[in-house]
Amino acid sequence: MKKRIQQTETAHSSTPDDISIEPRQPEFDFSGVSKYWLRDPFTSHFMNALSIVVPHSERTVIDIVRKYADNISDAKLVRDMDALIRQEGRHTLMHLRCNDLLTKCGYPAVRLFERFQRFFVSILRKISPPAWELAIPASFEHFTSAISREFIVNQAFWVGDKSNAAIDFSNWHALEELEHQAVCFDVFAALEKRTWLLTLSLLFIWMPSILVSVYGVQLYFLLKDGILLKRKNWRPYLKFIFQSLPILTRGAFKYFNKGYLPWSKKDIDIYRSQKQKIQNIIS
Numbered sequence: 001m002k003k004r005i006q007q008t009e010t011a012h013s014s015t016p017d018d019i020s021i022e023p024r025q026p027e028f029d030f031s032g033v034s035k036y037w038l039r040d041p042f043t044s045h046f047m048n049a050l051s052i053v054v055p056h057s058e059r060t061v062i063d064i065v066r067k068y069a070d071n072i073s074d075a076k077l078v079r080d081m082d083a084l085i086r087q088e089g090r091h092t093l094m095h096l097r098c099n100d101l102l103t104k105c106g107y108p109a110v111r112l113f114e115r116f117q118r119f120f121v122s123i124l125r126k127i128s129p130p131a132w133e134l135a136i137p138a139s140f141e142h143f144t145s146a147i148s149r150e151f152i153v154n155q156a157f158w159v160g161d162k163s164n165a166a167i168d169f170s171n172w173h174a175l176e177e178l179e180h181q182a183v184c185f186d187v188f189a190a191l192e193k194r195t196w197l198l199t200l201s202l203l204f205i206w207m208p209s210i211l212v213s214v215y216g217v218q219l220y221f222l223l224k225d226g227i228l229l230k231r232k233n234w235r236p237y238l239k240f241i242f243q244s245l246p247i248l249t250r251g252a253f254k255y256f257n258k259g260y261l262p263w264s265k266k267d268i269d270i271y272r273s274q275k276q277k278i279q280n281i282i283s
């Protein structure tokens, strides 16, 4: 099946030449971090829910990028893919550490959810033709770059006046997600001309899946903590859903644009200022 995939004439890396995808290995000590490590229970449990989803998603990205690596001949894109794999490997390890601590706070259903996620993704991969399988990492990276951009740009909304190792970790992860944001799209575009398939993949599979997963796990955490058993919390909860929904639902139609490239001038500015801001964490 893999052999039938051929590179298109436009196959190349679209990551700007002056952005280098660097696998870094910063260390974080999460031992003193509480489960409400962001501004409030809503922002914290939204990011905690994402953290639960991340390890298997990043492993899937690594696995699919590796699977199709032999079909890519552009030397820069091959280097980008290798760097992305090494970055994602490190992210996964750190998220697993966070998730272990979170599980110890008393959320037994998390393990059930993780098993379901593995089952769901493996079934989809089994029945997907190559183009749809290649759309999986590109779709996942669509979300991680959108969430990262949001976390960097609207940091006050998420963090409030908090400061801890999990925030440092998120800032580092967000930087690297922006850094390698183009790689999975480039791999997809290198092997499949119909980039609009990404729009369909997002609209019909991955947007509904991520909405149900992230808001579902967040709801479970908030109910288990008793936060949503208090009527006074319903309004801020609904307000948070309304404010965060666009992060996970916008941008799908950009893949209909034949000349679409992931990096914009604004992204480069956001990336550079974030890199400067967290220099002490990544150096």
Ligand SMILES: [Fe+2]
Pocket: 058, 087, 088, 091, 092, 144, 173, 177
């Ligand atoms: Fe990552």
Ligand SMILES: [Fe+2]
Pocket: 088, 141, 144, 177, 180
């Ligand atoms: Fe990523």
